[in-house]
Amino acid sequence: MKIGWIGLGNMGIPMAGNLLVAGYEVKVWNRTPSKAEPLLAQGATLAGSLAELAECDIVFTMVSDDEAVKAVYTGPDGLLTSGARGTLAVDMSTVSPQTSRYLAEQCRQAGFRFLDAPVSGSVGPAKEGKLVIMVGGDESDYTQVKPLLDKLGKLALHLGPNGAGTSAKLAINLLLGITVQGAAETLLFARSMGIEAEQMLTIIRESAVGTPLIRGKEASILADNYPAAFALKHMAKDLRLAREEGVSTPLAESAAACYRAALEDGLGDLDVMAILRFLDRQ
Numbered sequence: 001m002k003i004g005w006i007g008l009g010n011m012g013i014p015m016a017g018n019l020l021v022a023g024y025e026v027k028v029w030n031r032t033p034s035k036a037e038p039l040l041a042q043g044a045t046l047a048g049s050l051a052e053l054a055e056c057d058i059v060f061t062m063v064s065d066d067e068a069v070k071a072v073y074t075g076p077d078g079l080l081t082s083g084a085r086g087t088l089a090v091d092m093s094t095v096s097p098q099t100s101r102y103l104a105e106q107c108r109q110a111g112f113r114f115l116d117a118p119v120s121g122s123v124g125p126a127k128e129g130k131l132v133i134m135v136g137g138d139e140s141d142y143t144q145v146k147p148l149l150d151k152l153g154k155l156a157l158h159l160g161p162n163g164a165g166t167s168a169k170l171a172i173n174l175l176l177g178i179t180v181q182g183a184a185e186t187l188l189f190a191r192s193m194g195i196e197a198e199q200m201l202t203i204i205r206e207s208a209v210g211t212p213l214i215r216g217k218e219a220s221i222l223a224d225n226y227p228a229a230f231a232l233k234h235m236a237k238d239l240r241l242a243r244e245e246g247v248s249t250p251l252a253e254s255a256a257a258c259y260r261a262a263l264e265d266g267l268g269d270l271d272v273m274a275i276l277r278f279l280d281r282q
């Protein structure tokens with residue numbers, strides 16, 4: 001089986017790497033080709049164009065946002081410009097459900113099949129093959145790709161037609177955004193009362209509200225250093241997409257405004273946990 005992989009950012013590199021480790025033949029493409037080097041060293045081959053990947057049986061896409069997926073699928077030199085032979089395209093990016101349904105229709109017209117299959121879990125779970133994968137599209141296409149999804153994640157769920165996967169993803173990321181901001185506000189409040197971050201993190205870790213998410217951010221918080229595992233700009237994007245889907249609950253509104261302001265303050269390329277630095281500055 002020939003696999004294509006488009007998008008070699010923080011997530012795409014370890015995910016495509018897991019397919020190589022599992023023994024699949026993987027051909028990769030990235031807008032910035034030099035980022036493919038670690039995968040080429042692992043045995044991947046580099047595609048000369050996006051259209052070339054239509055020859056694969058299954059093509060995964062893992063790029064930034066709605067604009068990026070539209071560029072790689074329907075752009076002038078995009079994947080869909082080639083003549084397909086039933087290729088299954090699996091978009092794992094976090095985009096709007098509307099974009100997933102649009103891409104599904106564009107794929108259908110171009111002779112491709114399409115699944116939206118975004119993931120929950122950051123770079124650590126991506127490296128360990130322990131992502132949670134939420135899938136929308138035809139069940140038969142899901143069944144075909146499931147053995148590969150099992151190399152990428154600890155759970156893959158088929159949720160309904162195209163757009164169901166991205167809808168579930170926006171919902172889980174609403175909780176992510178609220179949780180990270182909640183942790184940041186808690187630490188700042190504690191500090192204002194004389195409780196240091198290290199002490200408060202220990203309390204959170206041992207309490208019922210401690211989560212692997214916050215535990216994973218402890219080192220960053222203590223060092224006040226936020227290299228992106230999940231970039232803040234992506235969190236701001238996901239909360240914006242949730243609002244565009246009509247989510248306007250009190251915490252969703254507040255978190256969307258806060259991450260947007262942090263983005264405008266220049267923190268977008270740092271990790272989502274840098275919301276702490278932003279709130280501290282306020």
Ligand code: NAP
Pocket residue numbers: 007008009010011012030031032035062063064065067068069071072092093094095119120121122123229230231234
């Ligand atoms: P990233 O590190 O910022 O990488 C983004 C990728 O998209 C790069 O390969 C980039 O290419 C490509 N790209 C951006 N604009 C493009 C365009 N116009 N045309 C073609 N390619 C384009 O992002 P990531 O962290 O891997 O995240 C990828 C997706 O997964 C996002 O939708 C994100 O919300 C989602 N996600 C991320 C995490 C996480 O923890 N990081 C977790 C779950 C879901 P270049 O290399 O050329 O810039």
